[in-house]
Structure formats: structure tokens, C-alpha cells
Amino acid sequence: MNIQAPNFLSALSALQAIEDGSLSSEALVRACLERIAERDAAVQAFAHLDPDRAIRLAQEIDKGRGGGALRGLPFAAKDILDSADLPTAYGSSIYAGHRPGADAACIAMAREAGAVLLGKTATCEFATLTPCATRHPLDPSRTPGGSSSGSAAAVADGMVPVAFGSQTGASIIRPAAYCGVVGYKPSYGLINSSGLKHVSPSLDTIGVFTRTVADARYVVFGAAPEPALHAPRIAVCESGQWDSARPETVEALRAFTRGLERGGARVSTRRLPANLEAAAAMQIRLSAFEARHSLAHERMRYPDRLSPRLRERVDLEAGMSMAEYADLRRSMQAAQRDAENLFDDADVLLYPAADGEAEVGMETGSPRFGALWTFLHLPALSIPIGRGPAGLPLGAQLIGAPGRDLELLAAARFAEGLAIRD
Amino acid sequence: MNIQAPNFLSALSALQAIEDGSLSSEALVRACLERIAERDAAVQAFAHLDPDRAIRLAQEIDKGRGGGALRGLPFAAKDILDSADLPTAYGSSIYAGHRPGADAACIAMAREAGAVLLGKTATCEFATLTPCATRHPLDPSRTPGGSSSGSAAAVADGMVPVAFGSQTGASIIRPAAYCGVVGYKPSYGLINSSGLKHVSPSLDTIGVFTRTVADARYVVFGAAPEPALHAPRIAVCESGQWDSARPETVEALRAFTRGLERGGARVSTRRLPANLEAAAAMQIRLSAFEARHSLAHERMRYPDRLSPRLRERVDLEAGMSMAEYADLRRSMQAAQRDAENLFDDADVLLYPAADGEAEVGMETGSPRFGALWTFLHLPALSIPIGRGPAGLPLGAQLIGAPGRDLELLAAARFAEGLAIRD
Numbered sequence: 001m002n003i004q005a006p007n008f009l010s011a012l013s014a015l016q017a018i019e020d021g022s023l024s025s026e027a028l029v030r031a032c033l034e035r036i037a038e039r040d041a042a043v044q045a046f047a048h049l050d051p052d053r054a055i056r057l058a059q060e061i062d063k064g065r066g067g068g069a070l071r072g073l074p075f076a077a078k079d080i081l082d083s084a085d086l087p088t089a090y091g092s093s094i095y096a097g098h099r100p101g102a103d104a105a106c107i108a109m110a111r112e113a114g115a116v117l118l119g120k121t122a123t124c125e126f127a128t129l130t131p132c133a134t135r136h137p138l139d140p141s142r143t144p145g146g147s148s149s150g151s152a153a154a155v156a157d158g159m160v161p162v163a164f165g166s167q168t169g170a171s172i173i174r175p176a177a178y179c180g181v182v183g184y185k186p187s188y189g190l191i192n193s194s195g196l197k198h199v200s201p202s203l204d205t206i207g208v209f210t211r212t213v214a215d216a217r218y219v220v221f222g223a224a225p226e227p228a229l230h231a232p233r234i235a236v237c238e239s240g241q242w243d244s245a246r247p248e249t250v251e252a253l254r255a256f257t258r259g260l261e262r263g264g265a266r267v268s269t270r271r272l273p274a275n276l277e278a279a280a281a282m283q284i285r286l287s288a289f290e291a292r293h294s295l296a297h298e299r300m301r302y303p304d305r306l307s308p309r310l311r312e313r314v315d316l317e318a319g320m321s322m323a324e325y326a327d328l329r330r331s332m333q334a335a336q337r338d339a340e341n342l343f344d345d346a347d348v349l350l351y352p353a354a355d356g357e358a359e360v361g362m363e364t365g366s367p368r369f370g371a372l373w374t375f376l377h378l379p380a381l382s383i384p385i386g387r388g389p390a391g392l393p394l395g396a397q398l399i400g401a402p403g404r405d406l407e408l409l410a411a412a413r414f415a416e417g418l419a420i421r422d
Numbered sequence: 423m424n425i426q427a428p429n430f431l432s433a434l435s436a437l438q439a440i441e442d443g444s445l446s447s448e449a450l451v452r453a454c455l456e457r458i459a460e461r462d463a464a465v466q467a468f469a470h471l472d473p474d475r476a477i478r479l480a481q482e483i484d485k486g487r488g489g490g491a492l493r494g495l496p497f498a499a500k501d502i503l504d505s506a507d508l509p510t511a512y513g514s515s516i517y518a519g520h521r522p523g524a525d526a527a528c529i530a531m532a533r534e535a536g537a538v539l540l541g542k543t544a545t546c547e548f549a550t551l552t553p554c555a556t557r558h559p560l561d562p563s564r565t566p567g568g569s570s571s572g573s574a575a576a577v578a579d580g581m582v583p584v585a586f587g588s589q590t591g592a593s594i595i596r597p598a599a600y601c602g603v604v605g606y607k608p609s610y611g612l613i614n615s616s617g618l619k620h621v622s623p624s625l626d627t628i629g630v631f632t633r634t635v636a637d638a639r640y641v642v643f644g645a646a647p648e649p650a651l652h653a654p655r656i657a658v659c660e661s662g663q664w665d666s667a668r669p670e671t672v673e674a675l676r677a678f679t680r681g682l683e684r685g686g687a688r689v690s691t692r693r694l695p696a697n698l699e700a701a702a703a704m705q706i707r708l709s710a711f712e713a714r715h716s717l718a719h720e721r722m723r724y725p726d727r728l729s730p731r732l733r734e735r736v737d738l739e740a741g742m743s744m745a746e747y748a749d750l751r752r753s754m755q756a757a758q759r760d761a762e763n764l765f766d767d768a769d770v771l772l773y774p775a776a777d778g779e780a781e782v783g784m785e786t787g788s789p790r791f792g793a794l795w796t797f798l799h800l801p802a803l804s805i806p807i808g809r810g811p812a813g814l815p816l817g818a819q820l821i822g823a824p825g826r827d828l829e830l831l832a833a834a835r836f837a838e839g840l841a842i843r844d
Contacts, residue, residue: 084719086681101520105620108718190748192715195622201615224745293614296530322827323646326612330825336757403752406745 007031011073011161011215018072025072029116032074033161036119036159042140044133045154046120047079049119050085057116067114069222076163076203077107078151079120080127081206082195089146090197091123094302096249104195106164106206110219118160121150124364126295127200130307131362137179138392144366145175145354148209154181155209162219163209168200168287170354170370172207176382177353177395178365182416184208184216185370191220201291203283203330205375213383213416217409224406231264232411235346237399239272241280241368246356248388253352256385256396256419260350263418268346276372279335281329283375288316289325332375335343336402339376343401343414353395357388369397379385379405381412385419429453433495433583440494440665443584447480447494451538454496458541458581464562466555467576469501470508471541479538487535491644498585499529500573501542502549503628504617512619513545513554513569516724528586528616528628532641540582546786548717549588552729553784559601562843567597567776568786570631577631584641585631590622590709592776592792595631595830598804599775599817600787604838606621606630606638607792609825610799622712624704624751625796635838639831646828653686654833657768659821661694663702663790668778670810675774678807678818678841682772685840690768698764698794701757704750705797710738711747727816728791754797758824761798765823770833775817779810791819801827803834806839 006014006028017023035049040046052302054074061072082088082100089095102108107117122132124147134149136142137157144153148165155163165172167185176183184207191206193368198204210216217226236257242250261267292299292314298306299314306314320328342349352369359365373380379400398415400408428436428450439445455473462468476496483494504510504522512519524530529539544554544748546569556571558564559579567574570587574597577585587594589607598605606629620626632638639648664672683689714721714736720728721736728736742750746816764771774791781787795802801822806815820837822830 084723095523098523100524101517102719105715105718108722112718112722187748189624189751190744192712193623194619194716195719198614198616202611221744224743290614293527293531294616296527296534297617298522300530300534301506321646322612322643326609326825326827329609329611333825382566386780403748403755405748 007035008158010212025061029058045150046119047122069113071114072113074118075115076121076160078165079123091125094305105192142358145178147171151209155181168203169367173370173382174354178358180384180393182210183382184378187379198294200287213412227410229410233266233347236269237349245352249356252386254396259418280372283371350398351397353382353397357392379408429457432634440450447483449714467572468541469544487778491535493536495537496540497537498543498582501545513547516727527614558780564780567600569593577603590625591789595792596776600780602806602815604632605804607802609801620716622709635834649832651832655688655769658691659771660739667774674808675814681840702794705793734833771821775804775819775820779814801830
């Protein structure tokens with residue numbers, strides 16, 4: 001494959017080329033669509049695509065109509081996000097052909113900035129656990145991870161430079177690690193969630209998949225000044241969860257850590273306190289209780305069209321009372337407060353992004369390495385740090401202090417330059 | 423009017439009557455519908471109503487099909503909440519006749535518990551400032567308050583015992599005070615917001631209008647045990663905002679406070695710290711920035727169908743960068759943390775619910791007395807405490823500690839018994 005083709009450019013390079021006139025939005029969109037035409041029968045990253053419409057929108061941009069910071073840039077959006085002129089099915093047969101009344105806020109804002117919505121990417125059923133058809137771009141016998149399966153695969157496979165995803169447990173971090181791309185889950189609520197089909201409103205967080213950290217930063221923050229961070233303080237966060245990381249993950253993280261130290265980072269180690277480690281169990285209870293409410297309509301009207309595992313999940317906390325739920329919410333807030341102490345002498349934490357390489361089969365893998373940080377509302381980001389025994393990508397997760405997304409992104413830029421990437 | 427008619431019963435009394443067989447759901451629904459038929463040409467509380475469907479649903483409940491804690495109880499929902507089998511227009515001509523794919527979570531959960539959705543109540547445009555047609559039930563020359571105008575008016579006028587509303591500034595507390603009913607805005611996120619058309623996802627909070635505190639408690643928490651609170655500690659929270667309260671409000675709150683003391687409450691006074699008083703200005707900036715994103719689709723596609731004041735609002739913070747927004751979110755979280763200190767030696771705070779009586783004209787009144795507490799994510803509740811010079815209701819607002827909704831409701835039950843009600 002020709003990785004110098006426009007569809008493999010980073011978002012910032014593509015925007016620069018459009019800006020200086022060496023590339024048109026139409027040419028870029030066509031290159032992406034050709035890649036999709038060539039590859040998507042195997043990868044199945046897209047749930048809905050309307051090539052003619054995307055080309056027409058790009059032509060309008062090229063004619064100078066509208067556009068701002070993302071002028072001419074193609075993007076995709078996970079099919080859990082509403083779109084007014086493309087169907088939105090939330091990964092469920094219940095919503096086949098559904099046409100929402102409005103674009104989700106993140107889609108509309110990207111369009112206002114001049115980006116071209118190429119298509120909607122496949123998602124696990126209601127962004128939970130039951131897989132969609134998407135395959136790993138490098139090995140069709142394997143999962144790309146989930147639930148933002150199509151978004152991760154599309155960016156990894158050169159189909160689109162940017163795709164929105166969402167995370168309730170590890171639905172951005174894990175597929176980014178599996179597919180070898182950057183996955184950025186911002187602080188809870190930073191990207192406006194209007195038009196996201198919620199499954200757990202207290203946890204659901206919109207984020208982006210890109211090929212570089214700089215792209216993720218630019219798509220979310222535009223040209224904001226970068227915080228000075230010459231020698232980031234990176235704390236390797238140890239916990240019992242590391243026992244579930246495969247040897248190649250642990251070894252790759254060790255090598256990455258050595259690279260960070262050689263590169264000038266101040267690396268330390270800290271143990272995740274027991275009360276925070278226990279909070280991961282609260283994420284499961286909270287998300288199950290909220291899914292029962294968020295999907296109450298579908299649960300009652302279409303019980304036979306929910307997958308068995310989703311039916312099981314929405315019934316998991318059927319016995320929890322609202323008073324118990326209120327208690328659980330207070331515990332969540334207390335844990336979020338406690339988590340601040342993790343950053344007393346660290347800018348970011350380093351943690352596994354997934355157990356190991358993408359697994360054989362379509363099961364999307366355990367969310368264990370992402371769920372706690374989602375529950376704590378902390379910004380997190382996965383970057384590729386090498387390959388495992390099957391030749392597939394491994395990721396490292398960096399986690400930022402509460403609301404310190406720009407500092408996380410600065411540390412991730414630093415770290416990205418020191419990671420082994422293929 | 424016959425206030426012993428079934429449509430004037432409290433929710434708990436109606437449920438008891440249905441349970442013991444002295445009232446059928448159908449009879450109750452018909453009584454509500456008759457009241458609506460008689461009165462709604464003047465009040466205009468309902469945006470969408472389907473009487474035959476409601477009667478049919480009540481008949482099914484009476485036949486014993488399904489139902490739980492709210493078996494047979496009619497309710498209404500603000501038309502900012504999605505409903506699958508009644509139109510949902512969000513108070514905007516853009517969405518005339520719109521049919522969402524699913525019921526909002528709170529509607530679906532109420533239905534699962536056996537409640538009968540009577541209709542959708544009128545809302546200000548996208549639950550913001552531009553009034554809908556609803557009139558004050560006691561004086562058609564006056565506003566019922568907003569943005570949950572129809573929900574407050576319908577409960578006050580005997581059209582329905584319970585109605586869901588939502589609050590981003592003071593959209594539950596103010597209309598409840600104006601209309602002389604109980605308005606309960608829970609802690610942020612307690613009632614699942616799935617299916618709410620968001621205008622400011624970090625603030626939008628679903629709540630309920632009822633005729634008694636016990637009803638509000640039951641609808642949200644069911645039969646949860648009530649915290650023991652024999653002599654609640656109530657702190658009158660003083661602030662510069664009191665200068666905007668009219669003399670009748672200040673006098674009514676003074677009389678109410680004396681009643682609370684006589685009733686055994688331990689009443690103290692505390693000054694709102696300056697940094698928290700200043701946080702009210704952050705609520706305005708945050709909600710304007712988020713509205714710009716949440717309504718991006720409507721803003722771009724239908725600019726001429728937004729009211730001038732909504733267009734102004736969504737442009738108010740057009741210059742705020744995402745980095746500034748991230749800063750603002752951190753300031754919000756810091757203010758939320760500081761607010762905990764307000765409850766060091768108080769169970770609840772006492773504060774005005776509105777400037778005074780409902781004003782002449784259709785302007786819905788200032789949100790000033792609600793906006794800060796919404797921004798702080800604290801649970802709040804308005805109860806009627808008497809009448810003003812025009813003979814219209816005045817309300818008192820009680821504010822609970824973070825996540826302490828059941829304690830707030832217990833204190834409000836205590837206080838309600840000591841308030842002058844007509």
C-alpha cells in the first residue's frame with residue numbers, strides 16, 4: 001500500500017496541503033473513498049456511507065463555501081452519534097434506517113469548522129459489548145476491539161484521518177491500542193455529548209481516533225498554545241490489574257519507560273491505592289444500572305431485539321434502588337476526588353491500554369484497563385508503542401489529572417516521539 | 423372548583439385509592455382529561471395530548487396488565503423529553519410534528535412502573551428563555567414561569583398530579599414557586615437524562631413537579647426509608663442576590679423561618695462566600711458556550727427559526743476557545759467542591775426561589791435564584807410558603823448538600839408542614 005497517498009496523511013498534514021493548495025478536499029475525499037471501496041468489504045468499518053454526498057460536500061468546500069479550522073478534512077463518526085443526513089442505527093437492528101432530527105453536537109461543530117462527514121462507523125450494539133462486523137485491518141481473523149470498532153479500524157486502515165468514538169468503559173482506549181492508532185478520551189463532558197445515544201450518561205464520553213497526538217489535540221482544541229512540558233513527570237501506576245496484562249504488554253511498557261527516561265522524562269512508580277482499585281467494580285454496577293434506565297424504551301418495546309448479553313447487562317442491577325444509586329454516585333464523586341492525589345508529583349500516569357494484542361475472534365476484549373479511568377472522569381490517551389508476537393500493535397495508556405487535557409496531550413506528544421512505532 | 427375531585431389528589435393518595443380499588447386509573451385519567459378540556463384553552467399547558475390513547479393505556483392498567491410502584495398514575499412530561507408515541511417539538515417550530523425513536527429514560531421508567539403518559543407539556547424554546555403559550559393558572563395575564571411552564575401549570579391547575587421538567591438555570595424552581603407547587607430539581611444526573619434534548623449537558627437536570635414533597639420523593643425514590651431528621655439544621659443563606667428579592671418574598675421567608683424555628687428546626691444564618699456568589703456568572707458563560715455546541719445543527723440549518731434571543735445566546739460565547747472552556751469546567755468543579763463547606767453545620771440551605779410573585783406578561787422571570795445551585799449540581803426544591811400582594815403564590819427554596827437528596831427531601835417534608843399554604 002502507498003502510505004504517501006493522501007488518505008494516509010495525518011489530519012494536520014492534509015489540512016496544510018489543502019491550505020497551501022497542493023491538495024483539494026475533493027481529491028482527499030476521493031482517495032479515502034477509494035480506499036474504502038478497496039478495503040471495506042474485508043474490514044467492514046463503515047455502517048453507513050454516501051460517497052456522492054461526501055464528494056459534493058468536498059466540492060462545495062473547495063469552491064470556498066464556509067469552513068474554518070477543519071476546512072476540507074474528511075472525518076467519520078461512530079454510529080452511536082446522531083446524523084441528520086445519514087442513517088443512525090446505534091449498532092442495533094431496532095434502529096435500522098433510523099434518521100435522527102439533528103446531527104450530534106460534535107458532528108455539527110466539525111462540519112461548521114469545514115470538515116466533511118464521510119460516513120458512520122460500525123459500533124457494538126448500543127456501544128456496549130456485542131460485536132459488530134468490523135475486522136482488524138491487519139488480520140481479519142481478529143477483533144479491532146470495541147465498542148468504537150469501526151472508528152479505530154477506519155483510521156488505522158487509511159480510510160479516514162479522524163473519527164469520533166465514545167467510551168463508557170474502554171471503548172476508545174482498547175480499540176486504539178489494538179489497531180495501532182491514537183485514541184483520545186477527553187475529560188468527561190469536554191466534548192459536548194448532545195446527540196450521543198446514551199447508555200450510561202454519567203460515564204459516556206466522546207473522543208477521537210487519529211494517527212498522531214498532534215491531530216487529536218488539533219481536532220479537539222484547535223490551535224491552542226501548548227503547555228510547556230520539557231521533562232514530563234510520568235508515574236507508572238502499578239495495580240493488581242497488571243496481572244491481566246500479557247508478558248508482551250509488560251515488556252513493551254518497560255521498554256517504553258526506558259525510552260521515556262532516556263528522552264528526559266522523570267519517571268516514577270506509584271501503587272494505585274486499594275480504594276481506587278476497588279472503584280473499578282463500581283464502574284460495572286453504575287453502568288449496568290444506568291443502562292437499564294437509558295435503554296428502558298428498547299428493553300420494554302423490543303426485548304427480543306436486544307442481544308442476550310445486553311439483556312443480561314440491563315438486568316444486572318434491576319434490584320438496585322434509587323437510594324442505593326444515589327449512594328453509588330456519592331462514592332463515585334469521592335473516588336474522583338481521591339484520584340487527584342495520584343497527580344501530586346506526576347503530570348500523567350502510565351498504564352496498560354489493553355491486555356495485549358488484538359485477540360483472535362470477534363470478542364472485543366476486556367475493558368479492564370480503561371474502565372477505572374472512565375469512572376474517575378480523567379482524560380486518557382492510548383498511543384502505539386510497538387508490536388506483539390503476532391506482529392500486531394500494542395498500546396500504552398497515559399492518564400491526565402482532572403481536567404488537565406492539554407497537559408496530557410503535551411506529555412503524550414513527548415512520549416509519542418520516544419515510542420517504537422513499527 | 424372541586425378540589426376533592428380525583429384530579430386534585432396527590433399522587434400518593436391517588437395511588438392508594440387505585441390500590442384499594444376505590445378509584446380506577448381510567449376514572450382518574452378521565453378526570454384529568456376533563457379538567458384539561460375545561461381549562462387548557464385558557465392555560466395552554468399542553469403541547470401534545472392524545473386523550474383516547476391515555477384512556478386506552480389506563481384501561482389496560484386497570485385490567486391488571488403490568489405496572490409497579492406508579493400503577494395507574496397519570497403523568498405529563500415537558501416537551502423537551504423524547505416520547506415515541508406522542509410528538510416532541512422541544513418548543514421550536516423546527517421540530518413541529520417530530521417523532522423521536524424512543525421514549526426518554528424517565529418517561530420509559532415511569533411507564534414501566536405503571537404510570538400513564540397523559541401528554542407533553544409546553545416548554546420555552548429548547549428549554550431556554552423564549553416563552554411558550556402557557557399562562558399562569560390563577561391569572562392569565564401572567565407568566566407561569568419557565569422554562570418548564572406547562573409542567574408547573576398543569577400540576578397547579580389539577581390537570582395532572584405529576585409532571586417531569588428540566589432545569590439548566592432555574593427552570594423548575596421558579597415556575598414551581600410562581601404556580602404554588604412543589605418543584606424538585608435533584609442532584610445533577612440522578613434522574614437519567616437519556617432522551618432529554620440537551621442545551622447544556624453539564625447543567626441540564628431532570629426533575630419533577632408535584633403537589634406535595636412526599637409525592638416528589640415517591641416518584642423519584644419510591645418507598646425508600648426516610649432519613650431520621652427530627653430537628654433539621656436549616657441555614658438561611660444570605661447573599662447579594664437577596665437585593666433582587668421583592669419585599670413580599672423577604673417577608674414571607676422571614677415568617678417561614680420563624681415557623682421553622684417554632685416547629686423545632688435549628689435555624690442559623692450564613693453568608694454565601696464571595697467566590698461562590700461570583701460562580702453565578704460562570705453559569706451564564708458555561709451554559710451559553712454549551713448551547714452553542716448543543717444546538718449547532720439547528721443554528722446552522724435553521725438560523726431563521728431560532729428566536730432572536732436564542733440566536734443571541736448561542737453567539738454569546740462564540741469567542742471562547744476549548745482551552746478556556748476546559749478552564750471554566752475546572753473552575754466549576756472547584757466551586758462544587760467549595761460548596762460542600764456550606765453544609766458543615768447545616769442539613770439544608772434556605773434561599774428565595776424567585777424574586778416574588780409571577781409577573782404580568784409572558785416573560786418567564788429571572789433565573790438568578792436557581793442558576794447558582796444548578797451550576798453547583800446541588801439538589802434543590804421549592805415549596806409554596808404563602809401569597810403575595812396580588813394573591814399569587816410565593817415559594818421558598820431549600821438546597822441540599824451534594825448528593826444528599828433524601829436528606830433534602832426529609833427536611834422539605836418537615837418544612838412543608840410548617841409553611842403557610844393559602
